[in-house]
Amino acid sequence: MEGGRLVGVAVDFSACSKKALKWAIDNIIRKGDHLIIVTVQPEGHYEDGEMQLWETTGSPFIPLDELCDAHTMKKYGVSPDPETLQMITLAARQKEILVVMKIFWGDAREKLCEAVEKTPLSCLVIGNRGLGKIKRAIMGSVSNFVVNNATCPVTVVKLAEG
Template sequence: MEEGRKIGVAVDFSSCSRKALEWAINNVARKGDHLILVNVLPQGHYEETEMQLWQATGSPLIPLTEFCDSHVTKKYGIKPDPETLDIVNLAATQKEVIVLLKIFYGDAREKLCEAVDHIPLNCLVLGNRGLGKIKRVILGSVSNYVVNNCPCPVTVVKSADHS
C-alpha cells in the first residue's frame, strides 16, 4: 500500500474496539497514514438538521482536535472514553498519523461496509465482542457480516478475554 493510506478502525469506545485500535496502530499505521475511526450510532430521530443530513452519508470527517472537545462530542452525540482519546493522541504524535473520526447512523454491519466506499478506506480493522454461538445466531455477528461483504481487506482483532 502506498504512502498516505486510509486505515479504518471501527470504534464504539468499548474495550474490544480499543484493542482493535491499538492493534491497528501497532501493526498497520505508518507515518503519513490517515487513521479514520468509524463510529456507527443506531438509527434514531435526530432533532438537529445537520444530523438529519448526515444519516445518508455520515458526518463530515472530524479532526482529532475537535473530537477531543466535549462541546463537539455532545453535538455529534458521541461519548469517547478518555483511554481511547489517549491512544489516538499518542498515535498522532508518536507515529505521525492523521487521526479523523467519521460517524454513521444506522445498522453497524451495513454502515461499516458503506464507510469503505464513502471515505474510501484501504483497509478496515474491527474488534470482536466474542459472542457465544447462541447470541451470535440471534443477534448476528457484525464482524462476520463485514468480513463477508466488505470490498476491502478486513482484520478482526479478537479480544484476549474471549477465547
C-alpha cells in the first residue's frame, strides 16, 4: 500500500471497539491514510475453506466493498454489525481514505502484536473493556499486553467515561 499512514484499529464489533474506531476516525485519521481494521477470531478448527491457508499469516487485506458483503464475511467467519459498517463507509467517503480489514485467528494479545509487525502499522488504536482489577488479574488485559509488547504507538480508548 502506497501513500499515507497505516492506522490500525482493533475491532471485535463490541461497544468498546466501536468507541475506539470512532475515536480513531475523529482524532487520528486524515486524508490519504489507510484505515486497517484488525480483527481477531478465536482459534478454531477450519477443515475447509480459505481460513486454513491464512491461519498463520492472517487473511489478505479485505477491501471495504467485500467487508460490506455478508456472504464474503461469512466465508471468513466474521459478522460486522451495521453501525460499524456505516461508520467506516462514511469515513472512507468523507476523509478520502482506503479502508481494509485484516483478520487473524488465535489469541487476541499475540495476534494484535503480530498485526503491528506484519502489516506494519504506523499506530494501533484499541478499546478497553474496563475490566475490574480481579477480572483483569485472572483473564489478563488484551489492551495492557498490546501496550507493553507492540512495536508501534498504541492508544487505548476507554469505554467508560471518567
